[in-house]
Amino acid sequence: MSHIPYESLSEKLIGQRIMLIGGAGFIGHNLSLELARLGATVMIVDNLMVNSLIENAFTQDQDPVQRTAYRNFLHDRFSLLRAARVELRNADARILTDLGRCFEEFEPTKVVHLSAIASAVDAKQEPGLCFDLQLITLRNTLELVRATGQKINQVMFMSSSTVYGDFEGDSVDERTFPRPEGIYANAKFMGERLVRTYRTQYGLGTTVIRPSALYGERCISRRVSQMFIENALTGKPLLLEGGGDGRLDFTYIRDLVQGQVRALALHSGPVDSNTFNITFGNARTIADLAAVVKEIVPEAVLEDRPRAADKPVRGTLSIERARDVLGFEPEYTLEDGYKQYCQWYVDAWRRAQRETNFA
Ligand SMILES: NC(=O)c1ccc[n+]([C@@H]2O[C@H](COP(=O)([O-])OP(=O)(O)OC[C@H]3O[C@@H](n4cnc5c(N)ncnc54)[C@H](O)[C@@H]3O)[C@@H](O)[C@H]2O)c1
Numbered sequence: 001m002s003h004i005p006y007e008s009l010s011e012k013l014i015g016q017r018i019m020l021i022g023g024a025g026f027i028g029h030n031l032s033l034e035l036a037r038l039g040a041t042v043m044i045v046d047n048l049m050v051n052s053l054i055e056n057a058f059t060q061d062q063d064p065v066q067r068t069a070y071r072n073f074l075h076d077r078f079s080l081l082r083a084a085r086v087e088l089r090n091a092d093a094r095i096l097t098d099l100g101r102c103f104e105e106f107e108p109t110k111v112v113h114l115s116a117i118a119s120a121v122d123a124k125q126e127p128g129l130c131f132d133l134q135l136i137t138l139r140n141t142l143e144l145v146r147a148t149g150q151k152i153n154q155v156m157f158m159s160s161s162t163v164y165g166d167f168e169g170d171s172v173d174e175r176t177f178p179r180p181e182g183i184y185a186n187a188k189f190m191g192e193r194l195v196r197t198y199r200t201q202y203g204l205g206t207t208v209i210r211p212s213a214l215y216g217e218r219c220i221s222r223r224v225s226q227m228f229i230e231n232a233l234t235g236k237p238l239l240l241e242g243g244g245d246g247r248l249d250f251t252y253i254r255d256l257v258q259g260q261v262r263a264l265a266l267h268s269g270p271v272d273s274n275t276f277n278i279t280f281g282n283a284r285t286i287a288d289l290a291a292v293v294k295e296i297v298p299e300a301v302l303e304d305r306p307r308a309a310d311k312p313v314r315g316t317l318s319i320e321r322a323r324d325v326l327g328f329e330p331e332y333t334l335e336d337g338y339k340q341y342c343q344w345y346v347d348a349w350r351r352a353q354r355e356t357n358f359a
Pocket residue numbers: 021022023024025026027028045046047048049050051091092093094113114115116117118119133137158159160161210211212213214215221
């Protein structure tokens with residue numbers, strides 16, 4: 001495919017009504033804002049149970065500055081969404097009738113499924129809930145889409161790079177056979193299988209997206225990319241297991257959103273079905289991540305730790321298919337994107353410190 005200029009995708013999105021299930025989260029609110037900017041009509045359906053304001057307000061042992069910072073991130077999400085005229089319905093997608101009411105009201109033409117416990121570590125603590133938030137919500141989504149006949153032209157399922165399991169070589173592509181391990185990755189793989197089954201048996205247009213190691217503004221999922229900059233700001237050490245030689249395909253949220261927008265705008269309807277790795281496409285070490293933090297916060301303390309025996313072995317996700325089919329081209333290296341994010345985090349933290357001291 002020729003490289004379609006990104007802004008021209010707006011023509012294809014105007015008139016589309018896009019529902020994001022689990023869309024108030026980190027990925028969903030960033031995607032919603034961009035889709036709305038490009039002219040789509042957007043509705044978020046979210047029960048606000050993960051990263052919630054209530055959880056943030058009532059966690060007992062939370063540092064006051066951290067509490068203020070996270071509350072600001074969540075408030076900012078809602079303010080930005082409101083300003084962008086994105087609709088938000090507080091509904092639980094595990095409950096078919098509640099989700100069904102949202103479908104009836106909004107009449108979507110495309111649906112993006114994002115709800116989950118979005119962390120493999122947290123999902124391991126609550127396997128039943130992990131199953132329900134990923135798979136019961138997906139079952140309801142697919143059933144409601146099926147019931148509309150062909151009125152909904154695309155279901156996008158947010159899967160994960162964890163479906164690949166431990167990498168055997170440096171890189172994987174979409175033809176690499178998945179070998180998921182643990183409840184989170186297996187539920188993602190089951191989700192992919194379910195989506196493909198609805199495509200083959202009921203003719204749904206489907207897109208599976210496999211992202212990896214995201215970072216970006218207003219994320220409060222406390223992954224390594226967030227914890228490193230936050231630890232640096234609070235005088236805690238940045239722990240480097242095995243000297244920080246573990247590799248991940250770190251991806252800035254703006255690059256993921258670009259890929260998702262392309263996959264939504266360029267989808268050609270019910271016969272169209274594909275799976276895409278959407279990442280930066282070049283794995284970097286945890287030590288590289290720490291080096292960027294050290295540049296922004298020179299007093300950051302780096303501490304070596306022994307490598308955990310069950311540490312997953314990861315690497316690069318090839319993005320050649322997304323390049324060929326969608327014209328996807330990531331823009332943010334770790335040195336650009338992560339640096340930009342860290343600078344944003346420093347400002348957000350300083351703001352929270354000022355607000356906490358005045359409170
Ligand atoms: N962030 C990453 O690095 C990453 C990487 C790979 C895949 N993913 C996947 O992308 C998706 C979104 O991730 P995220 O980082 O935005 O996560 P997030 O936790 O920020 O957002 C998930 C949202 O789903 C909502 N939700 C959960 N259960 C729900 C239910 N029953 N009904 C309605 N809403 C519900 C939550 O309230 C939350 O707002 C997830 O499926 C995740 O597994 C994320």
